[in-house]
Amino acid sequence: MHGRVDQHQGGQGVGARLPRKExxxxxxxxxxxxADIRLAGMQDVAFVRSPLAHARIRGIHVPEIYRDRVFTAADLVDVNPIRAVSGLPGFKISEQPVLATGKVRQVGELVAMCVAPTRAEAEDIAAAVVLDLEELPAVSDMLQARSPGAPLVHEHWGDNVFLETNFEVDISAALDAPIKVSRxxxxxxxxxxxxxxxxxVxxxxxxxxxxTLHTAAQMPHINRTGLAECLGMDQGRIRVISPDVGGGFGQKGILLPEEVCLSWLTMRLGHPVRWIEDRRENLTASANCREHHYKITLYADRNGKLRGIDCEATVDSGAYSSYPFSACLEAAQVASILPGPYVMPAYRCRTFSVATNKCPILPYRGVARTGVCFALELMLDLVAAEAGLEPGEVRLRNLVRPEQMPFDNITNKHFDSGDYPQALQRALKAIDVDALRARQARGEPDGRRIGLGVSIYCEQAAHGTSVYAGWGIPMVPGHEQATARLTPDGGLELRxxxxxxxxxxxxxxxxxxxEMLGVDVANVxxxxxxxxxxxxxxGTWGSRAAVMAGGAVATACGDLGERIRRIGAKLLQQDIADVEFVGGEVRGVSGSVTLREIAHTWYRRPQDLPPDVDPGGLEVTSGYKPQRDSGTFSYAAHAAVVAVDPDLGTVEILDYVIVEDGGVLINPMVVDGQIFGGLAQGIGTALYEEMPFDAAGQPLxxxxxxxxxxxxxxxxxxxxDHMETPSPYTRFGVKGIGEGGAIAPPAAIANAxxxxxxxxxxxxMRSPITPHRVVEAVIAAQDAGRAAA
Amino acid sequence: MKPAPFDYARPRDLDAALTLLGNNASAKVMAGGQSLGPMLNLRLAQPEQIVDITAIDELKLAEISGDELVLGACITHADIEDGRVPDVTGGAMRGVAANIAYRAVRNRGTLGGSLSHADPAADWVSVLTALDARVALRSTSGVRQVALGDFIVGALQSCLKSGELVTAVHVPKRAATAQWGYIKTCRKTGEFAHGQCAVLIDPTTASARIVIGALDAAPVVVAEPAELFGGRIDANYKTTFDVRVADRLLGDAGIVDAAQRHIHVTVMQRALREAA
Structure with a gap:
């Protein structure tokens, strides 16, 4: 049977606030x-990395005593470069050699690998390798990279643009709008x-x-496929194991050149090798994220109703296209999601994915949504100011309404369900707009200025085949599968x-x-x-795991439950139609048989089974896809109150409200944790985190x-505050929520x-909002005021 | 991120330490290791030898001697924060210590190490300059005392000579009429400051020591503090403070960025406002 077991039975099913097993x-x-893995004979690797952002390699000088401990591209002749090709028309391909050949295109690019019994010794060897580099002009600013005459990251392209896209719906209809704001x-x-x-390792x-490659990875199966392509090996000859992983956020959703290098090296040397990234490598040489530039105009009527958005977005993709997401996922997403949860009749967005002499970018928690939300929500506050409306009000006049659900927006995104205005209204009520406006009017005794900011977003999650096939990247998700296996003592294994x-x-x-089988979670x-x-x-990315793996586990457990019921019926000597599987046992009129007894019989006492028993046994692999694979749409309204010191530029968050709708929550406590973590990262984006580069492309x-x-x-x-509007398309009505917490905070805080x-x-109008930028903005405004006076 | 190879010595008495330092120009002193540790790991420092001075009891002494407090170089920030050492500054040093970096850093980090490292954003560098402290420097060839304002000569630069070690800090007793204010502004709790000012001001003697830290150079000791107050330091100094003079002073110190100057001037103004 596929019905839901009583969710209060033991309080462990869908909806229970269960402490985490892990x-x-x-x-x-x-x-x-x-880093905890120890294998016999294992040695450590340290890499020689490029100290320059752009240079021709004239020579790599290895001291004679280290000849057999240092490997360069000349040794890796049979290894293919990493290629992450997008199928979008016009995409220019970058080939990323796992060890640099010819030239280096970013600081930190791998040039040689050094192996020694310990990391410290490997670093000593790396320090003894001398690179003879001819420095080339570097380009570290994406707008400069787009302009003619800029140094070329990949010479044969002729420019620095991985991909340019254009999406337009009738923008000319918006141009006569009475409100027009550009930034x-x-x-x-x-x-x-x-x-x-x-x-x-x-x-x-x-x-x-x-x-066997042990690697801290979000997508071990994808890493295997990519590794096989680089090494020219059958995939069956590669096993990728990702053990406990201390946070991914997207940075571990990539095939690393280091992984390819180590795989080659262990086969060359015949003993295990490992590389444990240090923090400096992680900051300066691993993938970065989030760098967007928007030239954006919003058109609206006097009453604040949106007439259209016109935008030119540039994304700094770095030197190489990352496997599997490619250099263009970010910008492609900008164009498709910039309208957010708002209704409008006209829209245009051109995007540029630009190559620079910097690390590649990867989608970070929220992917392009954080930047898009920042751009759009900052602009909406300007529309509100022009229209003389409260920021909340201008949003309420433009949000998609619950009676429009399901709703196809101007970029053909299919909103499955939800009540966006209600989420915003709840947030506005909780933050108490009127009280804040009164407080602002009174002023603060310490001279600081209080501000209120709101933002709202939608998060397309668990989007599947139809979406990714269109982007044509090396990875297209299909059906998600799970294996459910009953153990001889009635426990459950899920793979x-x-x-x-x-x-x-x-x-x-x-x-x-x-929920499906009534097995105690301790026995799963x-x-x-x-x-x-x-x-x-x-693998795990795109807020898909709860929807996809949750659905697959439900399907596999449902199928396993059916097998259990059939065996139970045989043991009870009853017709299959007369028994039900509920509460962990098969019940009929003549009695019941527990799951443990059924498992024991199948594995240990097959002599008790009738001859016509289903030979499939108690192990099932089943697949799942939601009824529509265009994704679930979770959303949240965030409201922030900040105190800004205009003279020191410091920002303190005084209050923060989140009203989240993630559909049916499997474990609300886990969702709370996801939101807390996302918020912390969103605050980082808003106020703290920045990887600056100098003109020569040096990460600072x-x-x-x-x-x-x-x-x-x-x-x-x-x-x-949680709302729970079920998705009509997914098992249990679940929606993906993993990224949302990180999307809205930068916009809400900047607006505040x-x-x-x-x-x-x-x-x-830029993140992060540092003390220096705040003071600079105040001084600039005062200077402008004086100039105008 | 592993250090280049180095020798390590942990002498138990000062003479042994000074001999080691005197014999090896490439030796580096380590006390709490809060700055040197990361620099070693990043291979920014590659000394042949580390001389760990934390086993030398003499460097952990703290006593009031006459009109001054003498603190051994290995006194930690936490020792001061927790009141385990005497005080002659009316609680000023204790208040400063409590806000240095994080508690974990304060447990390990030392007074002597902080001064020797000479980071212009370090609290003690500005604070002890304002308090007119002196450092005692020793080497195998002798002892000397240097005023802190002369000791720090630039960003991460002191006048320590090869083979020389900071052994103690001499802090003069704060006059009963002197008022103390210290403000720093940091991007987040525990980070190095990007604006910092220490003020020791005495309206009864019309004198002030005002030190601006967190610059890209040694702290600025305001040479003619009276200029900041319309030419005269008196009981009204909190209101006579002239931000335009302060701004010009920072411009003269080479700070061309107006927002940076504004933050420094604001910090100075608030240090004065807080002074008590």
Whole structure:
């Protein structure tokens, strides 16, 4: 039977606030991360990296004593470069050699690998390798990179544009709107800064004739495919294991050149090798994210109704196209999601994915949505000011309404369900707009300025085949599969291809299984992160795991339940139609048989089974896709109150409200945790995090002394409110929510800062909002005021 | 991020430490290791030898001697924060110590290490300059005392000679009539400041020591503080403070960015406002 078991039975099913199963291990320091792995004979690798952003390699001088410990591109002749090609028309292909050949295109690019018994010795060898580089002019600014005459990252392209796109719906209809506001808006380049950096341990198993790569990865099956392409090996000869992972956020959703190098090296040397990324490498040489530039115009009527958006968006994609997401996912997403949850009749967006002499970018939690939300929501506040409306009111006049659901917006995004105005109204009520306006009018005794900011977004999550086939990148998600296996003592093993690096899948998937089979979550084992143990999956990204793996686990458990019911009926000697499987046992009129008894019979006492029993047994692999694979739309309204010191430029968050609708929540406590974590990262984007580069392409934040992350004193406890509008298309009505917390904070906080500074006529249109930028904006506004006077 | 190879010594007495330092120009002193540790790991510092001075009892002494407090170089920020050492500054040093970086740093980081490292944004560099402290420097060839304002000669630069070690800090007793104010502004709790000002001002003697820190150079000791107050330091200094003079002073110190100057001037104004 496929019905839901009573959710209050033991309080473990869908909707239960269950403590996390994985915390017993993780909170006691017993997690096993890549750096915890010790293999006999293992040696450490350190890389020689390019100190220059753009240079021709004239020579690599290796001291004679280290000849057999240093490897360069000349050694890796049989290794293919990393190619992440987008199928979008006009895409220019970058080839990323795993060790540089000919020239280097970013600081930190791998040039040579050095192997030694310890990392310190490997670093000593790396320090002894001398690079003879002929420095070339570098381009580190994406707008400069677009202009004619800029240095070329890939000479044969003729320019620096990976891809240019244009999407338009009748923009001419908006041009006569009485309100027209235009701005340039930028979001800084960031590092995702997971607590655990990257790392890999490679070894070769001659018995299995198999390369084994332990790597901190979100998408082990995708890494395997990419590795096989680079190494020219059959995929069956590669096993990728991703053990405990200390945060991914997108930075671990990539095939690394280091992974390819180590895989090659272990096969060359015959012993295990490892590379554990240090923080400087993670900050300066691993993938970055978030760097967008918008030239944007909003058109509206006097009553604040949107007439259209016209935008030219540029994304700094860095030197190479990353595998599998490519250099263009970010910009393509900008064009498709810029309208947000708003209704409008006209729209145009041109995008440019630009190559620069910087690290490649990867989609970071929220992907392009954080930048898009920042740009659009800052602009909406300007429309509100022009129309003389409260920021909340201008949004309410333009948001998609619940009676329009399901709704296809101007870029053909299919909104599955939700009540956006209600979410915003709840947030406005909780933050108490009237009280704040009164407080602003009174002023603060300490001279600071109070500001209120709101933002609202929608998050397309778990989007599948139809969406990704259109983008034509190396990875297109299809059906998600799960294997459910009953053990001889009645426990349940679930094998799923997604991974868990903070998402709590070991808990939430067990809750789904409990919902379907009534098995105590303590008796459910979740097996993740190993290509040899789990069904193929594109992995954990795009807020898809709860929807896709949750759906797959429900389907597999449902199918397993049916097998259990059939065997139970046989054991009860009843017709299949006369028994039901409920509460962990098969019940008929003549009695009942427990799941444990059924498992025991199948595995240990097959002699008790009738001859016509289904030979499929108690192990099922099943696949799942939502009824529509265009994605679920979760959303949230954020409202922030800040105090800005206009003379020091400091910003303090005084209050923060989030009203979130993630559909039916499998575990509301886990969702709360996701939102808290996302908020912290959103505050980082808003106020702290920035990876600056100098004109020569040198990254300037090389340690956490310069790359600032918010800490406990910078992240307030938000007030959370949940709505639960089910998705009509997914199992249980679940929606993906993993990224949302990180999307809205930069916009809400920037709007609050701008609200606070409105009396000065100062305005900030770039992230992060640093003290220096605040003071600069106030001074600029005063100078402009004086000039006008 | 592993250090280049180095030798390590942990002498138990000062003479042994000074001999090691005297014999090896490439030796580096380590006390709390809060700055040197990361610099070693980043290979920004590659000394042949580390001389760990934390086993030398003499460097952990703290006593009032006459009109001054003498603090050994290995006194930690936490020792001061927790009141484990005497005080002659009316609580000024204790208040400063409590806001240095994070508690973990304060547990390990030392007074002598902070001054020797000479980071212009470090609290003690500005604070002890304002308090007119002196450092005692020793080497195998002798002892000398240098005023802190002369000790710090630039960003990350002191007048320490090769083979020389900061052994103690001499802090003069604060006059009963002197008022103290210290403000710093940081991007987040525990980070190095980007604006910092320490003020020791005495209206009864019409004198002031005003030190601006967190610059790209050694802290600026305002040479003619009276100019900041219309030519005269008196009980009205909080209101006579002239931001335009302060702004010009910072411009003269080489700060061309107007927003940076504004932040420094604001910090100075608030340090004066807070002074008590």
């Amino acid at each position: 915390d017993d291990r993780l909170m006691r320091g017993r997690g096993q991360y890549v 340039e808006i930028t979001t800084a380049r960031q590092c995702m800064a997971p607590l655990e950096g990257r790392g890999a 490679a070894s070769f198993d001659h018995r299995l004739d198999q390369l 799923v291809g997604v991974h868990s690096h903070g998402q709590s899948m070991e808990t939430t998937l067990a809750q789904v299984a409990h 084992r979740i097996i993740l992160g190993d290509t040899a143990m789990t069904p193929y999956s594109t 934040a090389t340690t956490f002394a310069d790359y600032l992350l918010p800490g406990p004193t910078e992240v307030p406890a938000p007030r959370l 800062v701008n609200d606070a500074l409105r009396p000065f006529r100062a305005e900030l």
